[in-house]
Each structure stands twice: as C-alpha cells, then as structure tokens.
Amino acid sequence: METFATATVMDPAVPGFARTRRHAAPAAGRSRPGCALARKLAGFGPLDEQDRAALEGLTGYVRPVERHTVLVEQDGVADHALIVFAGFASRDKHRASGRRQIVAYLIPGDLCDRGVLHDYPLDHTIEALTHCLVAKVPRAAYLDLLGRHPRIALALQRARLAEEATAHEWVANVGMRSGTERTAHLLCELMERLGMIGQVTDGQYDLPLTQVDLADTLGLSSVHLNRVLQALRRDKLISLREQRLRILAPRQLRALAEFEAGYL
Amino acid sequence: METFATATVMDPAVPGFARTRRHAAPAAGRSRPGCALARKLAGFGPLDEQDRAALEGLTGYVRPVERHTVLVEQDGVADHALIVFAGFASRDKHRASGRRQIVAYLIPGDLCDRGVLHDYPLDHTIEALTHCLVAKVPRAAYLDLLGRHPRIALALQRARLAEEATAHEWVANVGMRSGTERTAHLLCELMERLGMIGQVTDGQYDLPLTQVDLADTLGLSSVHLNRVLQALRRDKLISLREQRLRILAPRQLRALAEFEAGYL
DNA sequence: CGGAGAGTTGAATCCTGTCAATTTAAGTGG
C-alpha cells in the first residue's frame, strides 16, 4: 500500500479533467494516470520493463469522458477494448420500471475486452459514474499487445478470475447480508481494490459516487442507504464527507461484513 | 428443444444411481449421460465427430456421488477438472452464522476447471445438491483434451462467458427484483439452461432441489419462498409437485420476471 | 435570485424474516 506523490490523476493540469462534483477532494494517495493498470497487473503476475513500457504506451488512447456517458451500449459489440485510467465506471442493468442495478465497478486499471476477444454482445451497459479518463484501444492494437506481451496476457487472465470471484461475492453480498453488512462489505472491498492501485492512504480513499449509485449497487433504496451510512458513522466505523471515505475501525468493519479479501 | 428418448440418466440400470428423494419422477425429456456436455458445447460452437468422441471418452471418469457431498473444498486447489454429467451441484458461500448463499448452479454439462487452468484456490465450496454423476478429469488429461480439440476449447471459452453473464444476472436478480419476480426469473433461467441440454419437454422439467436450496439461491427465507411458490401456483403460472416443474404460462412468467434469455 | 442535484429526515406501509407448530411423505426396524 505504498503511496506515490507524483502528479495526480485529478490534477487540474491534466486537460479536460475538471472536477464534476462541487467539493474539492484532497489529492492525497493517488498515482499517475498510466500507473493503475500496471500496478494492478503487477499484483497478478510479474511484469518486466518492456511490459510496463507497452502499458504506458496505451496512454495515447486516453481521453476524458463526462459523467453519465455510456461507454459501451447494451447489445453492442465493441470493436475496441475499454480501459479505465481514472474515475469510476459501472456495468448496469436496467428494468422497464427504470430501476437500475449496478453489477460491477470498473475502477482505474479495470477494463472490458469482451467485444475484442470474443465478439459477443453485452447484456448490460457500461457507464461512467464519474468524470473518467478512459482508453479505447482498437482491436488490432489490443491483440497485438497481448501477442507481444504474454506476461500481460497472463496477468489479465488472472484479473479476470478476480472479476468472476467478485461477481460471486456480490451475489452473496446482496443475497445474505443485511443492508448495513452489505454496505460495510462494499466499503471493505473498495479499500482493497483501490489499495492495489495505490489509491488508499491511511485507511482513506476517494469515493466519488453518489448515494444513489451506492444504493443501486447494493440493492437498497437511497433513503435506506443514507440511514445505513449514518449508522456506520454514528458507530464510529467510518467517516464520509466530501467524497472522502475514511475507515476508522477497519477491524470492526471487516468483522461486521465478514469480509475476506481472498477473492480479489 | 428436441427430445431424446434413449436411456435416461436416472435409469436404474446406471449403477450407484438410486433415487435420493421419495417420489418417482417421470423419465421424460432426458438424454443419455454423456450427452449434456456435448449438447451444451455444440450450442456455443460447432463440434465435429472427433470432438464428440473425445467428450464421450470422458465418461470413463464418471462416478456417482451422494447428495451433500463436497466436490471441491474452499481454499483448495483441485488437480482435476470437475464435470457434472447428471444432477445438480452448486457453488456455495457460507457465513459464520451458518447462513448459506448459492452463487451458481452446475447442471449437467457444466464444469469447473479453475484449479486446472490456473492454480487459484476457490473462494467457495462446490457441493452436490442432489445425487450426481460427476467426472473428475485429471489435469493432464484435461489439458490434453483442450490441446487436441481447439473447437472444444473455444466452445468452453464461450460457455465461460455465459457463466459470467449469469453471475451478473444473479446480482441483478437478488438486487432489484421482488421475491416473486426473482423466483420467476430463476425458473425461466433453468428452463432455458435445461432446454439447451434437452431436459425440457412441453415446458416441463425436473427440479430436484429442496425449497431450502431454492431459498438459499434467491436470498429468501424458505418460509417466504414457500409462499411465493404457492402464489405462483395460485396464479396458474406454474405447477410444481414431486420434483417436477411445469411452466403453465411461459409468456406471463417471463413478463413477470422481465426475463431475457440473451445472456445465456 | 432561482434552479438543479445531492443529501437528509419523518411517517406510514408492506415485504420479508423469525419463531413455532403442524402436516405430509418416506424410510426404518421390530
């Protein structure tokens, strides 16, 4: 959980990346743009300098997108791989009633290459939950990358396993935990995942999601989620203001959620 | 949805495969043991005769297991691939309180090759929900199969995509559907999946699960699930007795669940 | 100053869980 003190993702110097929300979140604990993917993959398997250089080369495809942008349409077959470099995106399912369920988060370093590897249409939408920096890598370039860098390909395979495990964990989370436990579990998971890309410092991290987003993730109403968060604050387990989450009692929070990081 | 009228899986002639539950379920609509996997894979990509023969060869590894048998231990790294030939198995997560959540079903033709392909420990248990016929294929033999039969490997890849999509669908199911809708959705999904392996006839299929199993799948209490089933019966959407489910009003059931088969 | 979005609060409702008891059907052993 080392911290990098270089130029941050949210740095106003990065063109086209003005803050969406009102509050000025502190810039602590973030790493430079191209870093998240490399850091994450390094956690799944060793990378050499050439691998890292290749990943760095992907930054050429990066572009900023606004919040609520639909990155991949449902039923569409994308001809490019989508890599998130900064911000939060999500895989959503929608009902006729308008109700929404977020079934996965894409945080920096996460990607979707379904359309490229297999040409299967997606059964959900991928949407930017915050202002994001995303790379759309053309099929040819992406396949070339995998072909030339087997270590990267291997690490990506393992990352995919972690994604599957996460999906299963989410089923269990909404299926057998109470609202409070569920919320605690998600916060623990995010700490773990963000930690892997160096975006956690002192048990704190930026959580740029609205309560509606969180509620749609956890299968709760936003009203109820709000009360759950208040309870967690009241019990001194977390503090959350201005998009910044601080885990005050990691041990107890994990115990409450029965969180086991093994699946990540 | 063609039907095969050959020797059935439940056939008493198959050694070690006595019925677990009390009721003698009708034998209609089932196919012969080795067939499910081939049928399923054929749905994901073309197979030739040699491929089918190779799959048929796996039946040598098949053995019967009793209900409640733990097929793969949590945290264990299996040195074999697990293929279900008959019966229902499940991936379960357990809490300290004893509460259980089923995060996936393994029906005939489904398999788990995690331990073989990557040697990652499992974050859940695989358990036989009914008496089953399963094959434990040694790593070497399994890898050899994949190596010699690229069509099979490809079809398995696509089957894996469907599994991922199913996991996401389950998150959405427990997250944003009511108990009744959830249950309807699961029944629709099972009809679809069992249909792909020829185990649905006239909108009927065997559902050898207890209400506790179903409840643990859907994140409901068994008491409530029981009432949900009664409501579905009362509304003439389904009939369910003696392990046999009949979908009386497919259209309405699908509408109720907002079921879209696309993800499978 | 007004509007929009996010967060917060209150009250009433109801879906769902828990506890407990009962019924039903199967399997067992005398």
Add this chain to the structure above:
DNA sequence: CCACTTAAATTGACAGGATTCAACTCTCCG
C-alpha cells in the same frame, strides 16, 4: 404391517427491516 423417525413442505402469528412518498436542507451554479 405398523409404530417410530426424519426430512421436507406448509401454516400462523408477530416483529422488523426496507421501501415509498414527501418535504426540506444545503451547496453549487447560471
């Protein structure tokens, strides 16, 4: 063949978590 046991399904009553509807605050922004 019949008590006895056990697992599964069913029912009733009650409590409680979660949703819904609404109003209200707060901040940022045009």
